[in-house]
Amino acid sequence: MTNEGVRYFKNIREAILTTAKGMKITLKYWVKEPAITIEYPDRLGKGRTAEDLVSERYRGFLKLDPSKCIGCLQCMRACPIDCILIKVEKIGEERYLTRFDVDQSKCMYCGLCVEVCPTGAITFSKRFEGACYDIGELCIKHLQEPVSVARPKAKKKEE
Amino acid sequence: MAHFLTEEMILNMGPHHPSTHGVLRFILQTDGEMMRRAVPDIGFLHRGIEKIAELVPYQSFMPFTDRIDYLASACCNLGYAVTVERLAGIEIPEKADYLRIIAAELTRIGSHLIGLGALLLDLGAVTPFVHALRERETFNDLMEALCxxxxxxxxxxxxxVSHDEPPSFREKTRKFIDHIENEFIDEFNELASFNTIFINRMVNVGVISPEQAIEHCLVGPNLRGSGVKYDVRKNDPxxxxxxxDFDVPVGHGKFGTLGDCYDRYWVRVEEVRESCRIIRQALDQMPESxxxxxxxxxxxxPPxxxxxVRTECPRGEMGFYLISDGGASPYRLKIRTGSFTSMAIISEVxxxxxxxxxxxxxxxxxxxAPEVDR
Structure with missing residues (x-):
């Protein structure tokens, strides 16, 4: 047999051997329990929701605490893609928040609005399941009716 | 004997081809199964990130740097932040420096895991990709806890940086890098890297000599795969x-010629080990509070x-050229990326x-692909 022929069969032998080594590893994981992947969202366990899977700092949908918002519009300015729309109007003597819309379909969850908020009114929730049939549903209107803006410093003075 | 067609045939590969790593298109000039040339056609993922930079404030541009290279977003963040800080002369706290490096090196591991897995997936080996993704899942969890x-x-x-380390972050990171260094890489090598079929497909293919690599401005692991010892982290820290303390792995023709596909692959495997070393040192040196x-x-x-400023991303040198006219947003920001330079050499090799x-x-x-077009 020529040199070429010997190398040909040697190559086949090595290919089979090294593939068998890889198969051994695959087999090891095949018999291993428990499985690494879990089915979503059926096998979360009792009483657990998908929101329990994510960590404390998870950046999900934005949520608003209207009683804390002072209407400074800093979050609106910090947003790189303008997905927050706030309107502050003066009705009589007091200033009212009349509109606070967050378009979650545009939002890129960067967290700049949460960082600049001086009172912690706008924060992240852990909600991340945003699938819906109409994209308009993702434009979340946080205020149903006008709310007077919070004045934390004024309250302190009264006390 | 019948007359065979021997003229050149032009074939289209992409833009949506499973092995083009995103929306990339190649025009192939073929002669039967042999290829005369493959010309890349880029621009499908152009999003005008450089133009966006001129319209938003400095801090608000940071989320867009995530999208330059989505597999290694922390590295891109770091590059942009370092650029602005050097221009404005901002001193940053020591702990933030360490947290940045840990995030960037973790990202490098995560990015290389995808890179190695996807290459094997392209060649038809599905299992190693799943193994790599399993490890990347741990990295994802770490970053989720962090930021x-x-x-x-x-x-x-x-x-x-935006957040301080979460509780038990150090233990979890140590466990992750120990697992990667001591268990995963060896197992992955046995599973795929030392497989004879894989080696035979990779060696002596796409050979780039060191001179050719430098001429074409190759950067990062692609340059080091050709045996040129150049790393921005070492040469221009x-x-x-x-x-x-870390080494710069270079290719040396492990199974075939210097600068072939296997060398570039092997440099990435070695870099994962080096990243583990860097993270371990950074974790030891990082101040408690x-x-x-x-x-x-x-x-x-900024003035x-x-x-x-150039930084080392998983795909090579990422440079940010920033001109400021003293306003609230950059006058011009040019981003130079590693994938773009490696596109130019494809038609040659x-x-x-x-x-x-x-x-x-x-x-x-x-x-x-997004890094090519930006």
Whole structure:
């Protein structure tokens, strides 16, 4: 047999051997329990929701605490893609928040609005399941009716 | 005997081809199964990120740097932050420096895992990709605990980082890098890297000589795969890389010629080990507590001037050229990326290879399509 022929069969032998080594590893994981992947969202366990899977700092949908918002519009300015729309109007003597819309379909969850908020009114929730049939549903209107803006410093003075 | 057609045939590969790493298109000039040339057609993922930079404030541009290279967002964040800090002369706290490096090196591991897995997937080996993704899942969990996002981290800020380390972050990170260094890489090598079929497909394919690599401005692992020892972290240290001890792995023709596809692949495997070393040192040196962010003024405006800063991303040197006119947003920001430079050499190395080998060549460059177009 020529040199070429010997190398040909040697190559086949090595290919089979090294593939068998890889198969051994695959087999090891095949018999291993428990499985690494879990089915979503059926096998979360009792009483657990998908929101329990994510960590404390998870950046999900934005949520608003209207009683804390002072209407400074800093979050609106910090947003790189303008997905927050706030309107502050003066009705009589007091200033009212009349509109606070967050378009979650545009939002890129960067967290700049949460960082600049001086009172912690706008924060992240852990909600991340945003699938819906109409994209308009993702434009979340946080205020149903006008709310007077919070004045934390004024309250302190009264006390 | 029948007359055979021997003229050149032009074939289209992409833009949506499973092995082109995103929306990439190649025009192949083929002669039967042999290829005369593959010409890349880029621009499908152009999003005008450089133009966006001129329209938003400095700090608000940070989330867009995530999208330059989505597999390694913390590294891109770091590059942009370092650029602005050098221009404005901002000092950052020591702990923030370490947290940045840990995030960037973790990202490098995560990115290389995808790069190695995707190359094997292109060549038809599905199992190693799943193994690599399993490890990346741990990295995703670590980053989620650290900054709250799994893919587009947006962790680094101008003047520091966004969050301090969460509780038990150090133990979890140590466990992760120990697992990668001692168990995963060896297992992965046995599963795929030392497989004879894989080696035979990779060696002596797409050979780039060191001179050719330098001529074509190859950067990062692609340059080091050709045997040129050049790493921005070592040669032009930024942040705190000069305090850390690590090697720069280079290709040396492990199974075939110097600078072939296998060398580029092997450099990435070795780099994962080096990243583990860097993270371990950074975790040891990092202060227990301390400030993590220098407060900027509310309307941050750096002084007039221009600067070019280069950083080492998983796909090579990422350079930010920034011109400031003293306003609230950059006058011009030019981003130079590693994938873009490696696109230029594909038409040259693809001359005279088989069509099936082109997939190996593209995969070995570890191209991420959004980084090409920006």
């Amino acid at each position: 709250g996002a799994r893919l587009t981290h947006n962790y680094v800020r101008i003047g520091g 930024y942040s705190i890389y000069d305090r850390l 301390g400030a993590i962010r220098t407060k900027l003024t509310r309307a941050f405006k 007039k001037g221009e600067i070019y 693809s001359q005279g290879v088989m069509v099936a080998d082109l997939v190996a060549i593209i995969g070995s460059f570890d191209i991420v």
